[in-house]
Amino acid sequence: DQQVKQNSPSLSVQEGRIxxxxxxxxxxxxxxxxxxxxxxxxxxxFLISIxxxxxxxxxxxxxxxxxxxxxxxxxxxxxxxxxxxAVYFCAAHGANxxxxxxxxxxxxxx
Amino acid sequence: xAGVVQSPRYKIIEKKQPVAFWCNPISxxxxxxxxxxxLGQGPELLIRYENEEAVDDSQLPKDRFxxxxxxxxxxxxxxxxxxxxxxAVYLCASSLDSDAPxxxxxxxxxxxxxxx
Numbered sequence: 001d002q003q004v005k006q007n008s009p010s011l012s013v014q015e016g017r018i019x020x021x022x023x024x025x026x027x028x029x030x031x032x033x034x035x036x037x038x039x040x041x042x043x044x045x046f047l048i049s050i051x052x053x054x055x056x057x058x059x060x061x062x063x064x065x066x067x068x069x070x071x072x073x074x075x076x077x078x079x080x081x082x083x084x085x086a087v088y089f090c091a092a093h094g095a096n097x098x099x100x101x102x103x104x105x106x107x108x109x110x
Numbered sequence: 111x112a113g114v115v116q117s118p119r120y121k122i123i124e125k126k127q128p129v130a131f132w133c134n135p136i137s138x139x140x141x142x143x144x145x146x147x148x149l150g151q152g153p154e155l156l157i158r159y160e161n162e163e164a165v166d167d168s169q170l171p172k173d174r175f176x177x178x179x180x181x182x183x184x185x186x187x188x189x190x191x192x193x194x195x196x197x198a199v200y201l202c203a204s205s206l207d208s209d210a211p212x213x214x215x216x217x218x219x220x221x222x223x224x225x226x
Contacts, residue, residue, distance in 0.1 A: 004152070009150075031211070032211070032212055034214065036217075041219070041222075042219050042220075043114070043116075043201055043203075043217035043218050043219045043220050044153065044201075044217045045217070046214050046215070046216060049212060049214065051211070051212065089152050089153075091152070093213075096158065096165075096166070096208040096209065097155050097158065097166065097208075098153075098155070098215060100152025100153050100154070101152050102150065102151055102152050103150075103151075103152055
């Protein structure tokens with residue numbers, strides 16, 4: 001059973017606008033969450049993380065929001081740039097392991 | 111600093127043949143992971159090593175898959191014999207210490223296996 005879900009397989013956004021990628025999870029024991037970015041023919045690259053005791057973490061253009069009561073997190077990218085076009089994976093940490101969603105392909109249109 | 115290194119990057123074999131993948135983690139990282147990624151899916155853990163000890167291999171199909179990390183650094187993952195359904199990307203990742211809060215995993219580029 002998938003413990004981490006990314007229900008949007010793809011998202012297209014105009015350059016300069018905000019990209020919002022969503023992720024839902026089922027296990028309330030996860031202690032932190034991560035976002036990875038993946039370009040074709042490369043491995044996932046760590047982007048940003050958030051502890052389960054926080055509700056927001058910001059790093060430059062990237063902000064992750066966590067809503068524990070809804071078991072939902074989101075990644076905001078603003079402003080979006082063409083170089084942000086990639087597949088984004090949400091991951092949740094529990095029992096010393098990571099559980100990944102199926103990814104959302106973001107396309108930023110110049 | 112060098113990242114996680116994997117080889118080969120691509121491998122094409124016929125079914126029933128053996129295949130091996132190699133991983134060199136980031137220097138100083140005690141924890142090493144092997145993941146399987148099928149097309150359109152996220153990575154799924156196969157095995158996790160703490161130094162040279164395999165501490166979680168519950169998802170490793172042990173009838174055909176094996177792994178080792180003899181000196182607690184490099185690791186190899188082997189499939190023998192390979193089946194058509196093994197075609198996927200095999201990712202290696204490493205982290206400093208999986209027991210540490212907020213421990214982050216860093217991934218290699220992966221090996222894309224095609225079984226014909």
